[in-house]
Amino acid sequence: MRFSNLVIETSKTAPSDAIIISHVLLVRAGFIKRVANGIYTLGMPALKMASKIENIIRQEMDRLDGQEVKFPVVMPKELWEMSGRYYSIGREMARFKDRADHDMVLGMTHEEAAVHFAMNTISSYQKLPFMIYQIQTKFRDEPRSRGGLIRVREFTMKDAYSFHMTQEDLEKYYYKQLEAYNNIFRRIGMNNFIYVQSDSGMMGGKIAHEFMAVTPDGEDELVICSHCDYKANEEVAECQTDTFDNTNDTPCEEVFTGEAKTIEEVCQRLNIEATNTIKAVAYANKETGEPIMVFIRGDLEVNESKLCKVVRAEIIPLESTENPAISFGNIGPLANLPVKTIIYDRSIENRAGMVVGANKPEYHIINFKVGRDINIEHFHDVAKVKQGQRCVKCGHELTIQNGIEIGNIFQLGTKYTQSMGMTVLNENGESINPIMGCYGIGVGRAIASIIQNSHDANGMILPISVAPWTIHICPVRIDNEEVRKLSFDIYDQLQKKGIDTLIDDRDMSPGVKFADADLLGMPIRLVVSPKLIANNEIEIKIRKTGEVVIVKIDELYLKLDSIIQNLMEEYK
RNA sequence: CGGGGUGUGGCGCAGUUGGUAGCGCGCUACGUUCGGGACGUAGAGGCCGCAAGUUCGAGUCUUGUCACCCCGACCA
Numbered sequence: 001m002r003f004s005n006l007v008i009e010t011s012k013t014a015p016s017d018a019i020i021i022s023h024v025l026l027v028r029a030g031f032i033k034r035v036a037n038g039i040y041t042l043g044m045p046a047l048k049m050a051s052k053i054e055n056i057i058r059q060e061m062d063r064l065d066g067q068e069v070k071f072p073v074v075m076p077k078e079l080w081e082m083s084g085r086y087y088s089i090g091r092e093m094a095r096f097k098d099r100a101d102h103d104m105v106l107g108m109t110h111e112e113a114a115v116h117f118a119m120n121t122i123s124s125y126q127k128l129p130f131m132i133y134q135i136q137t138k139f140r141d142e143p144r145s146r147g148g149l150i151r152v153r154e155f156t157m158k159d160a161y162s163f164h165m166t167q168e169d170l171e172k173y174y175y176k177q178l179e180a181y182n183n184i185f186r187r188i189g190m191n192n193f194i195y196v197q198s199d200s201g202m203m204g205g206k207i208a209h210e211f212m213a214v215t216p217d218g219e220d221e222l223v224i225c226s227h228c229d230y231k232a233n234e235e236v237a238e239c240q241t242d243t244f245d246n247t248n249d250t251p252c253e254e255v256f257t258g259e260a261k262t263i264e265e266v267c268q269r270l271n272i273e274a275t276n277t278i279k280a281v282a283y284a285n286k287e288t289g290e291p292i293m294v295f296i297r298g299d300l301e302v303n304e305s306k307l308c309k310v311v312r313a314e315i316i317p318l319e320s321t322e323n324p325a326i327s328f329g330n331i332g333p334l335a336n337l338p339v340k341t342i343i344y345d346r347s348i349e350n351r352a353g354m355v356v357g358a359n360k361p362e363y364h365i366i367n368f369k370v371g372r373d374i375n376i377e378h379f380h381d382v383a384k385v386k387q388g389q390r391c392v393k394c395g396h397e398l399t400i401q402n403g404i405e406i407g408n409i410f411q412l413g414t415k416y417t418q419s420m421g422m423t424v425l426n427e428n429g430e431s432i433n434p435i436m437g438c439y440g441i442g443v444g445r446a447i448a449s450i451i452q453n454s455h456d457a458n459g460m461i462l463p464i465s466v467a468p469w470t471i472h473i474c475p476v477r478i479d480n481e482e483v484r485k486l487s488f489d490i491y492d493q494l495q496k497k498g499i500d501t502l503i504d505d506r507d508m509s510p511g512v513k514f515a516d517a518d519l520l521g522m523p524i525r526l527v528v529s530p531k532l533i534a535n536n537e538i539e540i541k542i543r544k545t546g547e548v549v550i551v552k553i554d555e556l557y558l559k560l561d562s563i564i565q566n567l568m569e570e571y572k
Numbered sequence: 573c574g575g576g577g578u579g580u581g582g583c584g585c586a587g588u589u590g591g592u593a594g595c596g597c598g599c600u601a602c603g604u605u606c607g608g609g610a611c612g613u614a615g616a617g618g619c620c621g622c623a624a625g626u627u628c629g630a631g632u633c634u635u636g637u638c639a640c641c642c643c644g645a646c647c648a
Contacts, residue, residue, distance in 0.1 A: 012597065012609070013584050017641045027583095037640070092646070109648090143573075143646060157648055210648090219647090304645090316645080405648060442648030476607055511608040518608090529607065539607095 001044070001469065003504040003516075008043050010516050020217040022451040023148025025460050029519050038145025038153035042444075045520070048468035048500070050156060050443050054135050056187045056465065057158050057441060060180040064173075066131045066160060071113035073137060077103035079112045082420040092141050106139040111416045111438060114161035118434075119422035125165050128424065128434060129173060133160030135443070147217070149448040150404055156443040163417075163434040165426065170411055170435045174207070177409050177439050181211055187571045188446060189463020190406070191453040196222050197232040198408060199305055207411040211441075212403030213449035222403045223385045227396030234400070235305040239383045240390040241347050244275075248353035250367040257364045261330070263298040266364060270355060274299035277355045278348050278368070280331035283307065286314035291339045293331070296383055297347035298355075303384040310380045311341055332357035332365060333374050346379040404449050407441040460521030461543050465571035469502040470564065472522035474513045476529035478505055486553070487528045490538075493557065499564070518543070523567055524560070542567070 008030030018024045026032045031046035042050065058068065077095075080086035085093075086105070094106040107113065114132060122128070135158045145151050160177075164170040178195065185193045190213055198210040210233055212222055223237035224230070232238070260269040267274050277298030284291050292311055294302050308315055331337070333344075333356055348354070354368040370376065387400045414433040417423070423431035454461045464470060471494055475487035487503060494501040502522060504513045510529075517525045527539040538556050540563065541548045551559045 009582075009598075011583060015583070015641095016578090016585095019642080034640095090646085138648080140647070144644090146642085151647080155648070159648090407648070440648055445648055474607095479606095509606045509608085509610060511606080511610080514608045516609085527607075531607080 001502050003502060004506045006044065006502075008045065010519055018148065020147050020150065020452070021455060022150065022217075022448040025451055025455055025519070026148050026448065029460065029521075032149065038142055038151070040149065040152060040154075040444075045468040046447065049447055049462070049466050052466040052468075053188050053443055053446050054156075054158070057135065057184055057443075060184050060187075061131075061133050061158070061160060064131060064176055064180055066133045068134060069117065069132045070134050070136060071107065071110045071117070073107050073139075074104050075107055075113060077105060079116055080105055083112050083115075083416055084419055085112070092143070094139055094141050107136075108138050108140045109440075110134065110136075110159055111161065111412070111436075112420065114438075115416045115420045115422050115436075118161075118163055119417075119420065122163075123424055125424050125426045129162060129164045129169055131160055131162040131173075133158060133439075147448070149444040150217075151219070152444060155445070158439075158441040158443065160439040162437045162439075164437070165424075165432070165434065167413075167435055170437050174409060174411055174437050177437065178209065181407055181409065181439070181441075184441065185211060185406070185446075188466050189450055189454065189571055190446065191450075193406070193449075194222070194224070194231055194403070196224075196403075197236055199233060199235045206413060209409050210405050211407040211409075213406050213453060214401050214403045215449070215452045216402050217452065218402035218404040220403050220405055222401050224399050224401055225391040225394060225396055226399055228391060228394040230391050230393045230398075234385060235303070237303075237385040237398075238392045239300075239303075239346065239381050239385050240392045240395070241349065242390060244351065246350050246352040246369075248367065249369070249372075250353070252365050252367050252369075252373055254358050254363050255366055256362060257330075258362050260364075266355060267298070270364070270366070272355060276353060278333060278351070278370075280333075280335075280357060282318040283315040284318040285311070285341075286316050288313075290341070291318055292341040292343065293337055293339050294343045294345065294382060295333050295348060296345035297351070300345070300347055300383040300386065302345075302382055307343065307382045310343060310382055330357035330359060330361060330364060332359050332368075333370075333376075334365070335359040343382055344376045344379050345383050346381050347383050349376075349379045404445060404452065405442075406445050406449050407439075409439045410437060412436040412438055455521070458515070459519035462521040462523060463571060464523040464564065464567040467500075467522050469500040469522050471499060471501045471524045471526060471560070472517050472520065473501065473503040473526045473528065474510070474517055475504065476510045476513070476527060478507055480530050482533050483528050483530060486533060490526065490528070490556070494560075497557070499560075524563060 010030050011028050014024040014028050018027055031043050033041045035041055077086055093108050096104055098104050137154060138157045139154050142153050145153050162173055192214045193211055194214060195209045195211045198208045221234035223232050223234055257266055257269055260266045263274050263277055263279055266277060275297060278295055279298045281294045281296060281302050282291060292315060296302055304315060348370050350371055352369040356365050356368045358365045385398060389398050391398050414435055416436060417433040423433055426432050451460050473487055473491055475483050477483050491501055491503045521543055523543050525541040532539060536553050537550050538553055539548060539550050
């Protein structure tokens with residue numbers, strides 16, 4: 001590709017709304033152009049990068065006997081009514097009517113389409129297991145898009161669906177997918193990715209993992225054990241209650257605390273630690289509006305996704321003033337609350353010497369002992385894991401890091417085959433619902449995450465496995481006939497050898513060309529200049545290491561072959 | 573959907589007590605330069621987000637509206 005002809009414009013400055021580095025660099029390099037909120041045009045380099053990533057994904061999927069298919073983007077309402085998701089999914093699914101006034105949806109995921117295809121094709125166990133996958137555009141009308149390609153409304157996704165006769169077979173295959181995912185992310189040059197246990201969200205199903213690009217700009221919080229292999233999304237991470245002294249048998253006593261209401265204020269007034277308090281946190285059932293009360297240790301926060309699962313409902317935070325039943329202030333566990341759902345977090349189990357609300361203004365109770373002063377049948381784990389807490393698996397310290405979700409794998413079970421009525425005959429002639437798994441990767445997010453974790457002050461540092469071009473030629477003095485001729489000779493040679501090459505044939509000063517080469521981040525930069533030609537030499541610079549080698553012109557291709565091979569080593 | 577903020581050439585910004593729009597980068601042409609974002613000269617490019625209102629006069633004041641961004645609730 002000739003730079004002079006390339007429809008991109010690089011820029012020294014980024015739009016002021018670009019905050020995170022991958023967004024800044026993608027825009028500065030001219031890889032993406034915003035069209036609307038969360039909707040981007042990918043320029044040629046970004047698209048080339050996407051297709052290289054997609055091809056690696058294809059190879060790994062095909063290795064697992066995947067069959068590439070293409071589901072429709074636009075689907076009739078009926079398909080989504082079969083699974084029930086036409087109603088359970090909210091406004092993030094785009095809906096419209098066609099000219100015949102039929103309700104249609106834009107595909108945001110394709111379980112329905114996959115089951116539809118499979119159930120109308122397959123009727124015998126002899127075809128199972130199988131996996132079908134596609135790489136296609138999805139539209140999700142996100143409430144808030146952000147961060148360039150990190151969170152958009154329209155994006156390309158690889159989604160795969162496997163069908164099995166038994167749970168054991170699904171599990172075996174699931175771990176093969178997990179391996180394939182490890183391969184994919186390693187091969188596309190995703191530095192610093194991990195997989196974590198995750199919530200299954202709107203997909204349904206039980207066991208699920210998310211693949212995360214670890215970066216401080218990530219939107220998800222990940223709980224990672226410093227010692228064992230425990231890694232979980234904060235949404236599902238289990239809390240381990242620490243050891244404590246519960247021998248304090250001093251009787252309860254009401255104390256005046258005046259205006260002190262928050263845990264912090266109470267602690268300060270009574271000169272105690274937040275770990276010795278129990279607080280009440282109020283939620284409401286999103287549908288019915290019924291209040292839900294949680295009692296939890298004062299220093300901890302409620303993990304809302306864990307709470308959702310415990311109460312089996314969507315919840316929203318509730319201000320105490322919004323509901324007269326709980327508006328009296330200083331709520332403690334002894335309150336006679338007219339609330340059906342009261343959840344006690346495990347963090348208060350067996351605690352002694354605690355400070356709790358006295359259920360009237362301006363007073364708290366001290367020396368409260370759980371088990372003596374109140375009898376609680378069930379404790380639930382609904383607390384957010386905090387940095388430094390102990391791992392439930394091995395007891396070592398947990399750390400919290402941020403990550404961007406770039407892929408996930410789910411064991412769906414029979415959620416869709418059952419709801420949509422897909423059956424196959426087993427060897428005994430009985431109809432059974434196949435067991436499904438599904439496996440997704442966000443391609444645009446992968447691009448952003450690669451850049452997020454591989455750049456320097458001058459620009460992107462693209463892995464050779466996915467870089468749009470492997471070699472970037474910078475002719476210094478393109479107006480010099482010798483330089484021009486040699487540069488284009490090399491360019492033609494490389495093209496002939498099948499090496500993706502970009503030649504900066506613009507009549508620009510060297511500084512501009514070098515700066516753009518660094519910004520675009522191709523793995524290898526060649527410099528052709530009058531001085532070098534005078535010595536029969538070419539300069540090769542490796543973007544990743546900054547290493548510069550000068551070679552004689554007739555040794556160029558040999559040297560390049562070995563450098564390319566070397567660089568590829570990491571991504572095999 | 574709640575809270576905060578911003579809308580002025582492609583990008584980054586300035587614009588005073590209201591007087592009819594400017595700077596830097598980029599872009600075009602010519603010339604000189606050119607191994608780390610060169611310089612000169614001459615240009616092109618703006619319904620000041622949109623709509624009402626106040627005023628002799630609005631980028632500036634008022635109201636409404638739209639869009640976008642940031643922080644939260646959702647997700648690849």
